[in-house]
Amino acid sequence: MGQLRFRSVARERSSRPGALAERWTTVDGVKVLYRESAEPPSEPEPRVMMHLHGFGLSGRYLLPTAERLSSEFHTIVPDLPGFGRSGRARGLDVSDLARSAASLLDDRGIPSATLVGNSMGCPVICEFAHLYPERLERAVLVAPAGGLHNQPLTRAVGQLARDGVREPARLISVAVPDYLRFGVPSTVRMFRALTRYPSLERLLALRIPTLVVIGSLDPLMPTPARVGEVARQTDNHVVLVVIHGAAHAINFSHPGELANVIRRFMADEPILDDPESDGEARAYEIHRSPRVPAKGPDAGPAGA
Template sequence: MSTDDTGWVTELLQVEGAVVYCRRSTHGSGPPLVHIHGFGISGAYLMPAARVLARHRINVVPDLPGYGRSTRRAHVLDIPALAEALLAILDALDIDRAVLIGNSMGCPIALEVAHGAPQRVERLVLVAPAGGVQNQPLSRGLRQLATDVARESPRMAPIALPDYLKYGPINGLRMFHKLTIFPSLERLLRAPVPTLAVLGGRDPLMPPPARVREIGRLAGEHITIALLKQAAHAANFSHPEELARLIELWLDGALTAGAPLPDGVRLIDPHRHAR
């Protein structure tokens, strides 16, 4: 274990017979916030938002098995297997109950954990949830990914490119295909815990606004949908202050209609155009 001058520690956990690299802040109260990264990439790009949130709460940012600095795997783990691995990581850290904050692939993983072990999940935050019908067929999803690359901050390239190269293009294609066939929407609509879904206004992987409002009407009052107008897919990296403030307001019960919101953020009212 090592500690940096900002109060974060890095540690190597023994999980299911392999090593998992994990970053953890050391100060704060309430259930820990556990950040779950996207496919082909490590948790490093989630750190900007996690560092802001660490001002008041303990944050945990692992590299899932097979990703980043964690032990490579002989084959690509699917969503259920990654969810099981995440639960094992929580066990290794003695975390009984957590707020799960997923980005991209991290969202269906968080949903899978919440459905399989709801007693372990306080709340869900789903930032740019990927997978399912909006990314089908695979060719369409790949075009969406290519469009997003051009919209992300160039500052993310030194973090993302080495991770993607290490993960490998073949593994990336296999994992993205697994994402496109995963029933993300069905899991979201039946989320067993309060859920905040955060969409990027410039994210090509997200459904159009009319479809988002329709999903909101189907989901019910336990799901809150917010829009970061200028963000693409990786809002945790590109808009950490706005995202962190949005999450804090929601966790504190202050994210309500008419409440002051961070710049560039608005709530999506699914009932506005219901008639």
């Protein structure tokens, strides 16, 4: 990607706790909107966390979770090129989006970060890890999509339709404008790119602490048993968490529980359910790295 230049700073929801400021920059001639921690966390050198959105959407629906973590992490939530309010992009594939994420970190002078993705954002994270392994500290894959379970396009559309009735009604006002702005031609091109992307190969190649979070009501995901079966094909440090009562857009529908799970994962703490938040989190530790104490000799439930 080309050199980035910072263009302007705007303000958004500055009165809300954890609110992120809207900012603009340019990635290879494309104007890109992103949201960033308005107030830096209290730590001298806070860890950086970038949240990456799903297919056809913008970063807006990720804000409920991102804002809950912004006091502990230097938080960035972009509309990737071609999505949301960012400008149209020439190329629209997974590699392009991963490079754009890296270029945005370059613009902010950030050498490495933890990436939190939802749906399509998860393949983007896997490609980021492939292209820039030294720049990815941890991966948080929330409802990863884009594999064989979501093909062909007609099947994916049907899954999205079933998911729509399981999500909070207030998501409509966020998602519909994003989908309309993204458009049918971009939808076809991006879906085609996702079907060609080696998602499973890249996922199994991850060599960093990885958290996989899925919802028990998500029609776009295989069963938790199948997800666990895939996770066991790698010796990477993987924690699988099922949030019962959640569907696909967990970052929007269950932000308190998801933020709690991410917070504990980042601190290498056992994943325990947050009784004050919607949903019930249950963790299954597939593999643990040597520096992270295991719960016991077998991979099993690690939380309530």
